Amino acid sequence: MVTKEFTAKTVEEARQMAAEEFGVSQDRITVEVIEEPKKGLFGKTKGDARIKAGYEETKTDIAKGYIMAIIRDMGVENASIETDESEEGVKFEIVADGFEELIGKKGELLDALQYLSSLACNKINKEYYRISIDSCGFREKRKQYLIDLTKKIAEGVKKNGRTSALEPMNPYERRIVHATVSEIEGVTSKSVGEEPYRKVLISSTERRERRGDDRRGGRRNGGRHQRPVKSLDISTSFEKDYKKPKPEDTMELGSGLYSKIEF
Numbered sequence: 001m002v003t004k005e006f007t008a009k010t011v012e013e014a015r016q017m018a019a020e021e022f023g024v025s026q027d028r029i030t031v032e033v034i035e036e037p038k039k040g041l042f043g044k045t046k047g048d049a050r051i052k053a054g055y056e057e058t059k060t061d062i063a064k065g066y067i068m069a070i071i072r073d074m075g076v077e078n079a080s081i082e083t084d085e086s087e088e089g090v091k092f093e094i095v096a097d098g099f100e101e102l103i104g105k106k107g108e109l110l111d112a113l114q115y116l117s118s119l120a121c122n123k124i125n126k127e128y129y130r131i132s133i134d135s136c137g138f139r140e141k142r143k144q145y146l147i148d149l150t151k152k153i154a155e156g157v158k159k160n161g162r163t164s165a166l167e168p169m170n171p172y173e174r175r176i177v178h179a180t181v182s183e184i185e186g187v188t189s190k191s192v193g194e195e196p197y198r199k200v201l202i203s204s205t206e207r208r209e210r211r212g213d214d215r216r217g218g219r220r221n222g223g224r225h226q227r228p229v230k231s232l233d234i235s236t237s238f239e240k241d242y243k244k245p246k247p248e249d250t251m252e253l254g255s256g257l258y259s260k261i262e263f
Contacts, residue, residue: 003054011036011049018053023064028055059121059129060090066120067113067133071096089130100136107138111170143176150180154187154202163203168193174200 002022008014011033019026032052037045057065064081071079071094079096103109110133118131146169153164166177174191177200181189189202 001054002057003052005034005050005052007048007050009037009045009048011051014049014051015053018051022053022055024055024061029053030055059124060085062124063090063117063121063129063131064092066117067092067094070113070116071099074102076102089132091132091134094133094135096135100138103135103138107142110135110138142173146173146176147180150177150202151184154181154184157202157204158186161204161206163201166200166202168197168199170196174198177202 004018004021006014006017006021008017011031015026015029015031018029018031022029030053033049034052035047035050037047037049039045060083064083067081068079076096076099079094079099082093082095084091084093114131114133117133118129121131122129149166153166157164169177178189178191181187181202186205187202188205189200191198191200193199
């Protein structure tokens, strides 16, 4: 419970002051009247009203307050946060002058705020509450960039048969890559390495014969140079390692979608 005393000409004005400072609606505020204005001669009032106002902070309140405090300390002006709550968690949209330049090419600032605010609000109890943060449409732009990049690399892998490694990414971005690969015939993907250097490998599902076979005149399998290889099915590993949501996860990409890939 967050509480604070407020003084105004009337109890209602003091309640309104509390709502504005707490950033919540008046119906969420509980009020204890400490002192009311006294009636004087001719119906005039003397003194001010003094109240003790409080409200129960939700996980959304804690996360939003945490983010706003950091933004203010960064010197960002005219900042506000739009909130979209659901049963799964909350999505925050940061609106602030000049904030887009601070996000970074890969959204490092958004990822950091998302992770830290998630830690801050989930200290209340053990029930996990998912936080997602965006600004200036960055998440959708980054998602489309990763989809286009994955398709380009996958086509190259299909042509030359060589495995290609993408740059290290966070779990959310790796899911985008894996989801894209799962829709492309002839390639498969898996994640390797440890955080924060874990990255995605894209490989061909067809095994090529050694070059020496032609020189020795020994073509295998009736002259065919390639033979299909079964895709790696690791659905059990996925369910085991990713049955719990991570702070970095987005609400748009849930578990159970990519049973043929490894994160």
